[in-house]
Amino acid sequence: MASVDVEMAKCACEDCVCVVALSKAVTRDGKAYCCDECADGHKDHAGCEHAGCTCHG
Template sequence: MSQQKCACPKCKCSVDNHSIEKDGQRYCCQSCANGHADGSGDCGHDCQCGESAN
């Protein structure tokens, strides 16, 4: 099985069949799955994927 990337556009984390699934896509954490709607700046994996480009 090939390694897959989190569906969060800026995230670089890997996902597997134990990752969070939402709308048929895999995410490394709930923050990414929710589009960082809670204002979180990262996914908890030192990725900073939720930070805005300001």
């Protein structure tokens, strides 16, 4: 069986459409997020500010 290294993942924020490199992800509770805003649950309803993404928690 061949091993597979996963290097990219969708941000764990449900509304977010971003894909993040796991080596650069913000990790909280074992989940990978594209930024602190998503990882913190959009406490101030700030979006991730990545082009084309409209998440605000």
